[in-house]
Amino acid sequence: MQQDQTLKRLKTIEGHVRGVIRMAEEDAYCIDIIRQIQAVQAALNKVSTGILEDHLNSCVTTAIRGDDPNERERVLKEITEVFATATKV
Amino acid sequence: MQQDQTLKRLKTIEGHVRGVIRMAEEDAYCIDIIRQIQAVQAALNKVSTGILEDHLNSCVTTAIRGDDPNERERVLKEITEVFATATKV
Amino acid sequence: MQQDQTLKRLKTIEGHVRGVIRMAEEDAYCIDIIRQIQAVQAALNKVSTGILEDHLNSCVTTAIRGDDPNERERVLKEITEVFATATKV
Amino acid sequence: MQQDQTLKRLKTIEGHVRGVIRMAEEDAYCIDIIRQIQAVQAALNKVSTGILEDHLNSCVTTAIRGDDPNERERVLKEITEVFATATKV
Numbered sequence: 001m002q003q004d005q006t007l008k009r010l011k012t013i014e015g016h017v018r019g020v021i022r023m024a025e026e027d028a029y030c031i032d033i034i035r036q037i038q039a040v041q042a043a044l045n046k047v048s049t050g051i052l053e054d055h056l057n058s059c060v061t062t063a064i065r066g067d068d069p070n071e072r073e074r075v076l077k078e079i080t081e082v083f084a085t086a087t088k089v
Numbered sequence: 090m091q092q093d094q095t096l097k098r099l100k101t102i103e104g105h106v107r108g109v110i111r112m113a114e115e116d117a118y119c120i121d122i123i124r125q126i127q128a129v130q131a132a133l134n135k136v137s138t139g140i141l142e143d144h145l146n147s148c149v150t151t152a153i154r155g156d157d158p159n160e161r162e163r164v165l166k167e168i169t170e171v172f173a174t175a176t177k178v
Numbered sequence: 179m180q181q182d183q184t185l186k187r188l189k190t191i192e193g194h195v196r197g198v199i200r201m202a203e204e205d206a207y208c209i210d211i212i213r214q215i216q217a218v219q220a221a222l223n224k225v226s227t228g229i230l231e232d233h234l235n236s237c238v239t240t241a242i243r244g245d246d247p248n249e250r251e252r253v254l255k256e257i258t259e260v261f262a263t264a265t266k267v
Numbered sequence: 268m269q270q271d272q273t274l275k276r277l278k279t280i281e282g283h284v285r286g287v288i289r290m291a292e293e294d295a296y297c298i299d300i301i302r303q304i305q306a307v308q309a310a311l312n313k314v315s316t317g318i319l320e321d322h323l324n325s326c327v328t329t330a331i332r333g334d335d336p337n338e339r340e341r342v343l344k345e346i347t348e349v350f351a352t353a354t355k356v
Contacts, residue, residue, distance in 0.1 A: 003113065010110045017106055021099045024092065030144035031167045037137045038174050041130055045354040048126045052350055055119035056343040064331040076323040078120045079346065083319055085127050086354045087312040088266035134265040141261055145254040153242040165234040168257065172230055175264045176223040177355035181291065188288045195284055199277045202270065208322035209345045215315045216352050219308055226304045233297035256298045263305050 002054075009047050016040050052082065091143075098136050105129050141171065180232075187225050194218050230260065269321075276314050283307050319349065 020036045056079075063075040109125045145168075152164040198214045234257075241253040287303045323346075330342040 003116070007110065007113050010106065010113055014103065014106045014110060017099065017103045021096065021103060024096050024099055027092070030140050030148060031171060034137050034140055034144075034171050035174075037133050037140075038171070041133055042355070044126050044130055044133075045351070048123050048354060049347060049351045051119050051123055051126075053343075053347045055123075056346055059119060061331055061339070061343070064328055072328070076320075076328070079323055080316060080320045082120060082123050082127070083350055083353060084312070084316045085124075086350060087315060088309070131266070134262070137265060138258060138262045142254075142258045145257055150242055150250070150254070153239055161239070165231075165239070168234055169227060169231045172261055172264060173223070173227045175261060176226060177220070181294070185288065185291050188284065188291055192281065192284045192288060195277065195281045199274065199281060202274050202277055205270070208318050208326060209349060212315050212318055212322075212349050213352075215311050215318075216349070219311055222304050222308055222311075226301050229297050229301055229304075233301075237297060260298060260301050260305070263302075 006047060006050060006054075009043065009050075013040060013043050013047070016043065048082075048086075052079075095136060095139060095143075098132065098139075102129060102132050102136070105132065137171075137175075141168075184225060184228060184232075187221065187228075191218060191221050191225070194221065226260075226264075230257075273314060273317060273321075276310065276317075280307060280310050280314070283310065315349075315353070319346075 016036070017040060020033060020040065023033050023036060060075045060079065063071045066072065105125070106129060109122060109129065112122050112125060149164045149168065152160045155161065194214070195218060198211060198218065201211050201214060238253045238257065241249045244250070283303070284307060287300060287307065290300050290303060327342045327346065330338045333339065
């Protein structure tokens with residue numbers, strides 16, 4: 001995913017969050033608000049996954065092919081950490 | 090959770106998303122962006138849970154104590170559905 | 179979902195976990211093991227959702243229609259809690 | 268995480284699932300069963316994360332440092348895929 005697409009998606013998500021705020025202000029039905037929040041989260045998951053994909057193909061690949069063992073260790077540890085957070089360990 | 094708190098939290102989240110957009114524009118480190126997205130999602134989860142709590146104590150309670158079996162069925166089905174989406178069935 | 183179906187599904191999941199153990203013992207490819215674990219979790223989500231559905235239609239409905247305000251509060255609080263855990267607040 | 272620890276954890280999880288089956292057979296309180304299922308899922312997440320960590324430090328590192336571009340692409344795509352599933356895109 002290119003940076004342009006990431007930005008475009010994030011701006012759509014910002015608009016989506018504003019829509020949820022409007023629903024809350026207008027006292028929309030609770031379940032409809034929750035559903036929209038869940039839609040925002042699904043969109044955020046797609047952005048995260050796209051960013052991770054880019055990251056693996058750039059920084060992670062460079063670090064692993066590089067000569068600095070600390071750097072290699074660091075990038076791999078970060079992947080594990082974001083995966084752990086994503087799966088809520 | 091009162092509606093005021095929901096709104097306040099959602100506005101904080103909107104600001105947080107704008108912060109993530111700025112990070113992406115300024116070409117911040119991928120993992121830092123992903124971590125901020127994960128923080129936004131944790132905040133959204135708290136809002137959803139708060140809204141669900143209010144909903145159970147108001148609409149759901151009213152519907153279940155009411156006389157319309159279709160309405161009762163509907164509100165309970167909705168709870169099951171948002172739970173299913175939350176757990177990604 | 180009836181109790182029979184819950185039990186049947188849980189036994190299938192137990193067999194699935196045993197399959198994952200066998201994969202680990204036989205030194206299967208890491209990603210294949212992770213995928214099977216993710217499949218087990220999707221199956222567990224379905225069981226949880228089914229149990230919640232039954233619970234809403236039985237205990238929760240009875241408590242809310244009943245005369246004990248503490249009991250009403252308790253059952254609704256529990257729903258909020260399992261939702262919060264599911265969404266990892 | 269070493270393979271021994273993975274196996275040990277998976278066997279504990281198998282026992283935990285059997286415990287959940289027993290609860291269902293003995294008609295335990297729905298919410299208690301759901302909580303135990305959520306505990307099983309948290310344990311499975313820890314196993315997945317441990318396996319991913321090992322995988323990054325072994326297969327992924329080898330593939331990225333290797334000469335086969337298809338292999339490199341494949342291992343990175345797999346990481347993205349399990350992340351996407353974990354975040355339920």
